[in-house]
Amino acid sequence: MNLINEFKDPALCRHILEQIQAEARTPFRVMEVCGTHTVAIFQSGIKSLLPENLTHISGPGCPVCVTSDQEVGAFLNLAGKNLLLATFGDLMRVPGPGGHSLKAAQAEGARIQVVYSAFDALQLALSNPRDKVVFLAVGFETTAPTVAATLKIAREQSVSNFFVLSMHKLVPPALAALAADRDIQVNGLLLPGHVSAIIGVEPYSFLSREFNISGVITGFEPLDMLQSILILLRLSKQKQPKVVNNYKRVVADQGNPRALAVMQEVFIPGDALWRGLGNIPVSGLKLRKEYNQFDAWQVFDPKAPDIQMPPGCKCGQVLKGQILPHECPLFRVGCTPASPVGPCMVSTEGSCAAFFKYSL
Amino acid sequence: MCLAIPMEITFIEGNVAQVEIGGVKNRVRLDIIDESPVVGDFVIVHAGFALRRINREEGLETLKLFQEGLGLELNK
Numbered sequence: 165m166n167l168i169n170e171f172k173d174p175a176l177c178r179h180i181l182e183q184i185q186a187e188a189r190t191p192f193r194v195m196e197v198c199g200t201h202t203v204a205i206f207q208s209g210i211k212s213l214l215p216e217n218l219t220h221i222s223g224p225g226c227p228v229c230v231t232s233d234q235e236v237g238a239f240l241n242l243a244g245k246n247l248l249l250a251t252f253g254d255l256m257r258v259p260g261p262g263g264h265s266l267k268a269a270q271a272e273g274a275r276i277q278v279v280y281s282a283f284d285a286l287q288l289a290l291s292n293p294r295d296k297v298v299f300l301a302v303g304f305e306t307t308a309p310t311v312a313a314t315l316k317i318a319r320e321q322s323v324s325n326f327f328v329l330s331m332h333k334l335v336p337p338a339l340a341a342l343a344a345d346r347d348i349q350v351n352g353l354l355l356p357g358h359v360s361a362i363i364g365v366e367p368y369s370f371l372s373r374e375f376n377i378s379g380v381i382t383g384f385e386p387l388d389m390l391q392s393i394l395i396l397l398r399l400s401k402q403k404q405p406k407v408v409n410n411y412k413r414v415v416a417d418q419g420n421p422r423a424l425a426v427m428q429e430v431f432i433p434g435d436a437l438w439r440g441l442g443n444i445p446v447s448g449l450k451l452r453k454e455y456n457q458f459d460a461w462q463v464f465d466p467k468a469p470d471i472q473m474p475p476g477c478k479c480g481q482v483l484k485g486q487i488l489p490h491e492c493p494l495f496r497v498g499c500t501p502a503s504p505v506g507p508c509m510v511s512t513e514g515s516c517a518a519f520f521k522y523s524l
Numbered sequence: 525m526c527l528a529i530p531m532e533i534t535f536i537e538g539n540v541a542q543v544e545i546g547g548v549k550n551r552v553r554l555d556i557i558d559e560s561p562v563v564g565d566f567v568i569v570h571a572g573f574a575l576r577r578i579n580r581e582e583g584l585e586t587l588k589l590f591q592e593g594l595g596l597e598l599n600k
């Protein structure tokens with residue numbers, strides 16, 4: 165039996181949908197906070213099958229989208245410093261000050277290489293010993309351990325031309341900020357499966373304990389997502405908020421201790437600035453002082469200009485689930501994936517891009 | 525960006541594994557996976573690293589719960 169296909173089984177999905185339809189008697193707002201969920205909900209067709217009472221909103225779950233203007237300004241500043249930048253492809257077209265982007269900088273002669281992993285960026289440094297290679301590190305707890313492991317290797321091998329600009333962000337503090345915001349009405353959360361594979365269940369327990377919100381750790385197949393929505397509806401009906409692990413085949417309750425240890429060895433939590441959510445205490449990761457020589461913030465001191473969102477872009481409100489993408493006046497008019505105004509339209513996992521692609 | 529996909533391990537050499545899914549092959553690092561995988565295991569791969577081994581028993585258990593919860597006949 166192929167486990168992957170089983171979790172797509174149409175007959176099972178239909179059964180769960182029927183139960184969701186039966187349970188969703190009153191309006192219910194489900195937020196997911198993972199770009200992969202955003203895309204999977206559209207791609208699988210689930211979005212169009214959900215009953216009207218059930219509103220699905222995408223929260224701040226796309227690392228590219230939540231990267232702040234200051235951070236975008238900072239890495240664009242690095243692009244002007246005669247360095248070799250290594251980045252995930254998603255960042256290439258994110259517009260910064262004046263609509264400038266890495267892609268534009270590249271066309272103007274900056275050396276920027278798209279890589280698939282932090283480790284590839286380290287390899288790039290090793291094969292270009294005369295260059296200073298800076299890896300632009302965005303991502304949540306899923307990605308941070310891969311960067312930490314790479315930095316550990318770089319330190320063990322005394323690599324002197326490899327640097328990391330850490331813009332990592334942590335999911336639970338952002339959820340806490342969202343939950344505390346009274347303007348945001350969310351009845352239940354689909355929690356990100358692969359972030360949870362690293363951090364486990366406990367870091368979310370405050371949701372039910374302090375805010376009476378249920379959260380279900382969810383995988384990415386249709387069956388996973390439907391089942392989790394059904395669990396949320398039932399928990400709400402029973403008025404028993406809880407955090408549930410519904411992705412046990414990948415998420416151990418204690419997470420991945422080895423990855424957490426590497427992350428802790430290399431990074432220390434610090435404040436971070438999120439697009440839409442603003443500054444959130446201890447919601448980011450900085451390099452520990454033992455890793456100072458690899459810290460691109462310290463070594464190159466990129467200017468992080470105090471700039472504003474592209475005029476008219478409502479990414480911030482989209483990321484908080486306050487408006488849906490098509491409620492932005494620029495959606496599809498001035499802002500499309502081919503010519504994006506804000507990062508939520510750039511990243512394939514951004515909710516504006518997902519709305520554009522799947523709800524035409 | 526956080527996309528992480530299940531891939532099957534076909535070969536392991538030290539800290540690096542050869543993985544494959546649907547004909548797509550890749551090399552991934554094993555520095556942060558918490559249980560040492562063996563050839564034939566499925567692992568969740570993200571940004572060049574294996575994050576976790578997929579627990580087949582838990583997967584089957586979840587499916588069983590789905591089916592039982594729905595009053596369906598368990599037929600596999």
Ligand code: SF4
Pocket residue numbers: 476477478479480482489492493494495496499500504505506507508509510516
């Ligand atoms: S549609 Fe474009 S301008 Fe509007 S919020 Fe989304 S990214 Fe910003």
